[in-house]
Amino acid sequence: MSRIKDINLAPAGETKINWVERNMPVLKGIGADFAESRPFEGLKIALSVHLEAKTAYLCRVLEMGGAQMYVTGSNPLSTQDDVAAALAAGGMEVFASYGCSMEEYEDCLCKVLEAGPNIIIDDGGDLVHLMHTRYTSLIPQVLGGCEETTTGIHRLKAMAKEGSLRFPMVMVNEADCKHMFDNRYGTGQSVWDGINRTTNLIVAGKYVVVSGYGWCGKGVSLRAKGLGAKVIVTETDPVRALEAVMDGYEVMPMAKAAALGDIFITVTGCSGVITKEHFEVMKEGAILTNAGHFDVEVDMAGLEKLAVSKYEARHNIEGYVLPGGKTLFAIAQGRLVNLAAGDGHPAEIMDMSFAVQALSAEYLAEHRGELQPGVIPVPRDLDEAVARRKLKAMDVEIDSLSLEQRDYLGV
Template sequence: MSSIRDIGLAQSGAHKIEWVKRNCPILRSLEAEFSQTRPFENIKVALSIHLEAKTAYLCKVLAAGGAEMYITGSNPLSTQDDVAAALVAAGLEVHAWYGCTPGEYETHIRSVLKNEPNIIIDDGGDLVNMMHTEFADSLDKVIGGCEETTTGIIRLMAMARRDELRFPMVLVNDADCKHLFDNRYGTGQSVFDGINRTTNLIVAGKMVVVAGYGWCGKGVAMRAKGLGARVIVTEIDPIKAIEAVMDGFEVMPMNEAAKLGDFFVTVTGCNKVIAADDFKVMKNGAILSNAGHFNVEIDVEGLEEMALEIEEQRKNIMGYRLEGDRWVYVLAEGRLVNLAAGDGHPAEIMDMSFAIQALSAKYLVENAGKLKEKLIKVPKEVDMEVAKRELNFMGKAIDILTPEQKEYLDSSSL
């Protein structure tokens, strides 16, 4: 039995999913193959990813392969109620709605996990965490899982260090076809889709402060520059800081950047990246947004305590009046701006990422009981298969080594 907001929204959601399907050729090809080979027959899959149309199509692809799908969202503000309704109308079980409270969010996760899943597909680690705590009695049913994000991998690594992780997890985020394209190009575009549609302000000529220069930060900085902004990067890693400088960006501590920024985007996976000392020196009109998984990178609670007045300016923009009659604005409650205030990454980008998810889940089923390590890299053949399919659908071709070249590269005389 599903728990969603309104089944009457199903037709709208179905149209969104159909549009995604038309623009996801790799997933379409996998859906056709899976419907014939049924690799997930009698397999229960629990999935927690931002519940919008691309995620919904991934769910339908897995279901075409025989999977029993139990679905929830991974963020209270990223679930699209019409998409959730469309999945229920298609016969899948869903527990999610937009704007759920923290308590409702946890209830939705429980509703998914009580079905004793065999495969877990997670985004941020909430499913895996609750599986190990509240549903430990069902851990022996879990073959393994896949993790979508940097934040989730950080949590998994912490569990592994404490020897708490009880089943293998494929680190999908670390696949080349994920982080090189999804994290960089997907995040870069979708962050500014969310910012622009929410604020209706120009980026060109402004100062954009990007906190974190991992693959997501690289994408955000690149897109800001492309929109005509000047860019400052803040970092804790000296190597990444040098890379940002050589890419043409200013680098400085956050408290210095806070004095200069017009737009702020956090993409670090850490907490209180923008905090009280930074709010104190910000310009009037500074706009703060977050593209990390959890809503902890901007210290919104600290900002609320400092504020002399709090007022909603428009949908997904909350204003805070500080000393000196300065207003700073936080987008989407400090949650993922590209999903809480937008539609997330472009369909073609998620086509590759979700193909990695689907093939990694298939790998886990095929190797059930054989994997000894708890943290598993995406198999190279999976990464290469997705890349080859994408290149083919792009209408591009590459060279192939001749036998002579292969012999040369394999030669010990090199």
């Protein structure tokens, strides 16, 4: 029995899902294929991904393939209640509501696991972690799972290294058709959409500090530059830092950048990137945002402790008044800005990421019993199949290698 906020919101959610379906042609094609081949017939899939319209459409595509879906979100602030209602109204088991407490959030994760899933689709590693701590008796029936994001893969690799990961997990984030597009162009655009719609302030001419020059940080910096910002990058990896320098950005430690920035965006996957020592030297009115998976990159607890008072400055923006009267503003409580204060990535981008998810889940179903516990890469042919489908949907043709060229290149 689903647990959502209000089933009457379903029509509004349905409209959102229809819109993304129009813009996700690759996933739509996969759904049509699944409806014929039914790769998940008799299988239960537990899914924990930011529950908005694109995710809902992925759930429908998996259902078309015969799966019995058990769905929850992956962050209390990224669930859209109307979308959850639309899925529940269609008969899917959904456990999620916007703004629920951390206890309720974890309870929803438990609910989808208690269904006894055969495949797990995770985003950040919470489902897999719970499965290995509280639901170990259910592990034998798990064929495997798929992990969506960088942070989840860090957690899985740590488990695999210590030998505790007990089923195969496909590293969806490592597919080229995922991180090269979703992390870079998706995060690049949607982070700015979230910041701009929430603040309604100008970016041009401001100092934007981007922490982390990985796939996401490159996209966020590129779009900041396009909006006319003066971009400063902070990094810990010397190669990535050098790349940022050569891409034309200023690179410096956070201790220095803190005093210069007007808008800060953390996207490192690390914790404690912006802390008390930085808050203390920031300018009046500086805006703090995070786009990394967990809300630990900006030390929100430290900011709370430091502040003498706090107030709602605008929907999704809290002003923290520090001793001396300076105010710093945090968007969406330091949670993923593009999801907690926006609609997430554009549909055309998630078309590719979720196509990789859907085909990886099919791969697990097709290879049941053959795969060893541990982290496994997305097969190269699957990655290329998604790229080919996307090019076709965009009406872009490419050359193919002749036999002579294949010989010459040794492929």
